[in-house]
Amino acid sequence: MNIENNFSANLLAWFEKHGRKDLPWQHPRTAYRVWISEIMLQQTQVVTVIPYFERFIKTFPNIETLANAHLDQVLQLWTGLGYYARARNLHQTAQIIVNEFNGIFPDKLEELINLKGIGKSTAGAILALAFNQSQTILDGNVKRVLSRCYIIENSNENELWELAKQLTPIQRTAEYTQAIMDLGATICTRTKPRCLECPQQLICQAHQQGVETCFPIPKQRKALPIKQTQMLMIQNAQQEILLQRRPLKGLWGGLWIFPMCEESVEEWFKEHSEEKIAKKYIFPMFRHTFTHFYLDITPIHILMAKKSQFDLPNSQWFSTEKIEVGLAAPVVKLLQQLTSFQLIGA
Ligand code: SF4
Known part of the structure; x- marks a missing residue:
């Protein structure tokens, strides 16, 4: 068994015991609910998102109610979550799906990435989690895990995408996707990774070398005006x-x-x-x-x-x-x- 197979096998075994299986958007796990949660989770932690998600879904239980809402109402429910372009894009994308896709959530990567606010990684997450397709994600958490396990500079996006693709299994992709997000969010955290509880500790190169927190290499930030x-x-x-x-x-x-x-x-x-x-x-x-x-x-x-x-x-x-x-x-x-x-x- 090569290292890539170990990676996904380790992760799936860990997920069975420790993965998050009771998040509100997992029951039921429809494309609409996964999409809303994925957009809310960009730059935002699960614990912050949960009450926003619940309020949002209560007000807009499906794509039609969201498409027909007034933007003010959507923005009001977003107040406090920040990055408001996400809410405007959700609203606009809901209208496009209702008008151009008869209200049926697209299940093709090329169609999803053409919609407002849905990048390659979010599209991969929706397809993997809601449609159980073998698609790849590469959000901040995944980048951190991979750049540590395989010692890759974060700036090397193409290399990370290639590696992420190779590691994603053909089967059980939904569980794998949730598992790698959970691992990044709960174990391989930015400042204090809990390597001794990590299923990848034997293959993680950064851990072997004791340089976990040196990866990903932080971008040089310019002083803001x-x-x-x-x-x-x-x-x-x-x-x-x-x-x-x-x-x-x-x-x-x-x-x-x-x-x-x-x-x-x-x-x-x-x-x-x-x-x-x-x-x-x-x-x-x-x-x-x-x-x-x-x-x-x-x-x-x-x-x-x-x-x-x-x-x-x-x-x-x-x-x-x-x-x-x-x-x-x-x-x-x-x-x-x-x-x-x-x-x-x-
Ligand atoms: S061993 Fe440590 S650094 Fe490596 S993936 Fe696990 S938590 Fe992250």
């Missing part, structure tokens, strides 16, 4: 707050945020409203991290004497107790701060 903005938490006498919907493309696409301004608050008001500010309070600045830059946000709480008119596109007053739209993470944080400082209703 820093940008600044102010977020205007404008509240009227009815205690409603003003939010503005972001364009679908770009930063926080489709989400609702507090109006942002780079100029002075007084200048911004001159441009957008004829009303006077009753009270102004500056909150401490905080930093929000995007993939490509940091955004230093200075929140300014502004009280208006009445329900003011604003000349601001895509804006609306919301009661703070009933906001049923998707909110950007800093807005969620600031709304909590506003409540806890008991400024709302003061």
Whole structure:
């Protein structure tokens, strides 16, 4: 038996005893549910995903309900999970599957990778887990396991894909796929791999050489640029707050945020409203991290004497107790701060 066969045999034997078999998307394991879970699990841990998945499936139990939903409702259920392009892509892909595939989830790799938000690895996971096809996955967890077992630099994507393909068995692919994801998530973790509990310890080259955490070799990160903005938490006498919907493309696409301004608050008001500010309070600045830059946000709480008119596109007053739209993470944080400082209703 060669090393590749040992790898999958070891993994499958380990999975029988230790694999995760009670995740909510495994019962029933339909393509729709696997797809939603795979998208939610990108960059996000299982324990965080479970309540989001359950809420999402309760609201959108099938592809038709998701396709017919309003994007605001989809984004609202995603609030807090981050990487919102995932939610927009899910919504759009559901509409494509309903309109172009009669609502039947495609079961071919070429069709799946043409859909929004489904890359090669996610397509492989859907086909392996939901259709039990012999397809390959290569997500972050798998890359870590393989780059350690076979000492491969993470940057060498082609080599990793080739190896992942060779290791994937023709049979029991669904179990193997779940097993390798579980191994990466629970045993071969990024900073503290539990090698003594690992089924691959005898064949893992990084473990044999005692260099487990040197792999995968971390990418050199460039220093991120820093940008600044102010977020205007404008509240009227009815205690409603003003939010503005972001364009679908770009930063926080489709989400609702507090109006942002780079100029002075007084200048911004001159441009957008004829009303006077009753009270102004500056909150401490905080930093929000995007993939490509940091955004230093200075929140300014502004009280208006009445329900003011604003000349601001895509804006609306919301009661703070009933906001049923998707909110950007800093807005969620600031709304909590506003409540806890008991400024709302003061
Ligand atoms: S032996 Fe250690 S480093 Fe190697 S795959 Fe297992 S947990 Fe990861």
